[in-house]
Amino acid sequence: MTGHTNDSGPSRRALIGWGGAGLALGAAVAGGAVAMTGAGDDADPVAAETGAAVQFHGAHQAGIATPVQDRLHFAAFDVKTDDREEFVRMLKDWTAAARRMTAGKPVGEGAFDGLAEAPPDDTGEAMGLKPSRLTLTIGFGPSLFDRFGLRDRRPEALVDLPTFPGDNLEKARTGGDLCIQACADDPQAAVHAIRNLARIGFGKVAVRWSQLGFGKTSSTTPDAQTPRNLFGFKDGTRNIAGTETDRLKKFVWVGDGDAGDKDAWMAGGSYLVARRIRMNIETWDRTSLQEQEDVFGRDKREGAPVGKAEEHDAPFLKAMKPDAHVRLAHPDANNGITILRRGYSFTDGTDGLGRLDAGLFFLAYQRDVREGFIPLQRRLSAHDALNEYIQHVGSALFAIPPGVRDADDWWGRPLFSKEA
Ligand code: HEM
Numbered sequence: 001m002t003g004h005t006n007d008s009g010p011s012r013r014a015l016i017g018w019g020g021a022g023l024a025l026g027a028a029v030a031g032g033a034v035a036m037t038g039a040g041d042d043a044d045p046v047a048a049e050t051g052a053a054v055q056f057h058g059a060h061q062a063g064i065a066t067p068v069q070d071r072l073h074f075a076a077f078d079v080k081t082d083d084r085e086e087f088v089r090m091l092k093d094w095t096a097a098a099r100r101m102t103a104g105k106p107v108g109e110g111a112f113d114g115l116a117e118a119p120p121d122d123t124g125e126a127m128g129l130k131p132s133r134l135t136l137t138i139g140f141g142p143s144l145f146d147r148f149g150l151r152d153r154r155p156e157a158l159v160d161l162p163t164f165p166g167d168n169l170e171k172a173r174t175g176g177d178l179c180i181q182a183c184a185d186d187p188q189a190a191v192h193a194i195r196n197l198a199r200i201g202f203g204k205v206a207v208r209w210s211q212l213g214f215g216k217t218s219s220t221t222p223d224a225q226t227p228r229n230l231f232g233f234k235d236g237t238r239n240i241a242g243t244e245t246d247r248l249k250k251f252v253w254v255g256d257g258d259a260g261d262k263d264a265w266m267a268g269g270s271y272l273v274a275r276r277i278r279m280n281i282e283t284w285d286r287t288s289l290q291e292q293e294d295v296f297g298r299d300k301r302e303g304a305p306v307g308k309a310e311e312h313d314a315p316f317l318k319a320m321k322p323d324a325h326v327r328l329a330h331p332d333a334n335n336g337i338t339i340l341r342r343g344y345s346f347t348d349g350t351d352g353l354g355r356l357d358a359g360l361f362f363l364a365y366q367r368d369v370r371e372g373f374i375p376l377q378r379r380l381s382a383h384d385a386l387n388e389y390i391q392h393v394g395s396a397l398f399a400i401p402p403g404v405r406d407a408d409d410w411w412g413r414p415l416f417s418k419e420a
Pocket of ligand 1: 278339373380
């Protein structure tokens, strides 16, 4: 940590010694997210790279095509107010807070500078931390549209997810009127962000469930080393990279003409499926290496598809067992279905039966779930060899609106105002 605290309560950016110079806008990242790398500052270059801020404004929300950060705090909220004005005011306050926190600044007047008689605007635990590539991505669940006169604006694609074979969903970990996905390279930056949004929303929304994630299980940067999931396999080998503008356009971003007038407000947005998938670690760890490799259709060391030598060699699906995960999930076996996976591992202690409560918090973005997750999961839930070792215990679907355009824009404006 390079920052030094002092009594004047400076911004986190000032604390890390970026000299107060305007952050240079660095390499453009597809999806409108621009990494503010701090290039041009004479601060520690490593700190600038790993601690950089990601541009909050853009055509699409950051946190989707943005190179995957190390940590996640995901929260689903229930709405507690019937007052549309009050809810819209909260969305505006949330946007202002998100804009500051993603730039590495504290909320409002910060943790120390406000009135001594009032609770501080910011809870303070991120003071002195770098922006840590924090991204905050908002989503609207199907149940939100039962409120505030929004029924006519519910997108066709925001369906109620069907029940899949093997689902064992816990109500307390399922659904939600809204969600915020906070991703950052420092877990404290992500947790601080969710905590402060929940605090600002007090009385208007309440956290329904939340999930911490570590160890990303997907790669959205072609050159990065592919991370491994808790079963020890490379995960995210074949994914959509944040730089693949054409594939993002085709498979992830909602297009202008995708829907009628009703959901024109979603153009530039996406749909997010979140599934808490418990992994039966203890059973897996007693399974032979051969069986493990057969389950995925890839080898454990390299991540190479069956019969091939390198991780990125094209899979020959017929060489895999008919129920291998990759054989069943590959686009060639699903009429081209392609989703952007952005999940994280989790370990939430033990389950009281001596087993780790661990697994994959699966996050997938797509242009339309009816042509993405739903048909894919129908297939996997019926046939995948992996099913013996996993169980889906939480589930939610959210409409992810387009990006916040500029300093006057706010989360939800396209939905709550008439002009898109
Ligand atoms: C705990 C549950 C899961 C685990 C451990 C897991 C693990 C893996 C692994 C190791 C790969 C191969 C490497 C790669 O290309 O990324 C893979 C590929 C893939 N998985 Fe999963 N996965 C899980 C659940 C799911 C679910 C629920 C879906 C979608 C409904 C899914 C969709 C895919 C897709 C589309 C691919 C790429 C197939 C290809 O293009 O070759 N996975 N998964």
